[in-house]
Amino acid sequence: MTEKTTSTNSIKNWATDDRPREKMASKGAAALSNSELLGIIINNGNKEKSAVSIAKEILKLSHDNLSELGKMSIKDLQKIKGIGIAKAITIAAALELGRRRQTEDILERKVVRNSNEIAEYLKLNLKDYRHEVFAVLYLNRANKIKSFQVLSSGGLTGTIADPRIILKKAIEEEATSIILTHNHPSGSLKPSKADEEITYKIKQAAAYLDIKVLDHIIVSEEGYFSFADEGIL
Numbered sequence: 001m002t003e004k005t006t007s008t009n010s011i012k013n014w015a016t017d018d019r020p021r022e023k024m025a026s027k028g029a030a031a032l033s034n035s036e037l038l039g040i041i042i043n044n045g046n047k048e049k050s051a052v053s054i055a056k057e058i059l060k061l062s063h064d065n066l067s068e069l070g071k072m073s074i075k076d077l078q079k080i081k082g083i084g085i086a087k088a089i090t091i092a093a094a095l096e097l098g099r100r101r102q103t104e105d106i107l108e109r110k111v112v113r114n115s116n117e118i119a120e121y122l123k124l125n126l127k128d129y130r131h132e133v134f135a136v137l138y139l140n141r142a143n144k145i146k147s148f149q150v151l152s153s154g155g156l157t158g159t160i161a162d163p164r165i166i167l168k169k170a171i172e173e174e175a176t177s178i179i180l181t182h183n184h185p186s187g188s189l190k191p192s193k194a195d196e197e198i199t200y201k202i203k204q205a206a207a208y209l210d211i212k213v214l215d216h217i218i219v220s221e222e223g224y225f226s227f228a229d230e231g232i233l
Contacts (some may be wrong), residue, residue, distance in 0.1 A: 046082045054082040115226035126183040134161040134182045138175035163205045180216040189225040
């Protein structure tokens with residue numbers, strides 16, 4: 001009869017105070033390291049490594065930077081031994097909830113007053129995309145955000161915005177004004193000729209529906225560029 005062995009890497013073998021779940025229950029989430037929190041999400045390890053050890057590998061892959069971790073795809077996460085499709089999806093879902101928590105309060109109370117305020121919201125929503133996306137903020141008469149919609153995705157260098165889709169959704173949302181936005185994964189904030197042309201095209205089309213284009217904001221990790229602030233809207 002073969003004797004059943006238990007891996008010494010198992011969290012079950014750790015001192016109670018060192019186990020992430022027990023530690024969180026007794027001391028609160030703030031007492032845990034990033035790897036311990038991620039270890040709880042991973043739930044269990046394998047014969048070679050504990051969940052926390054696997055979490056440390058994931059964090060190493062993202063250069064111990066939570067912002068970079070948020071940009072990792074499900075396929076990226078699966079590069080780590082011990083992370084299959086189910087665990088990768090669980091991690092991605094947890095990261096998405098964290099991002100939504102950051103933006104939800106802003107969406108609930110945000111009244112658009114200036115480009116700086118809205119750029120902060122947009123950067124939170126678009127910072128994790130590695131490719132370019134085009135999105136629109138729909139506002140009511142009081143300039144309060146009604147909805148935020150990512151309407152198209154492209155490659156690393158560009159995306160296509162369809163004025164018909166943008167304005168159709170504006171009518172559905174009963175929006176009286178909109179703010180156009182897209183990200184530049186390259187970091188550059190300089191608008192291209194195509195950016196200027198599509199902005200003008202959407203502005204002209206929106207005017208026929210009595211919908212005002214308040215701004216077109218480009219965001220990147222370097223900051224933001226406002227068409228309205230620069231007087232080119």
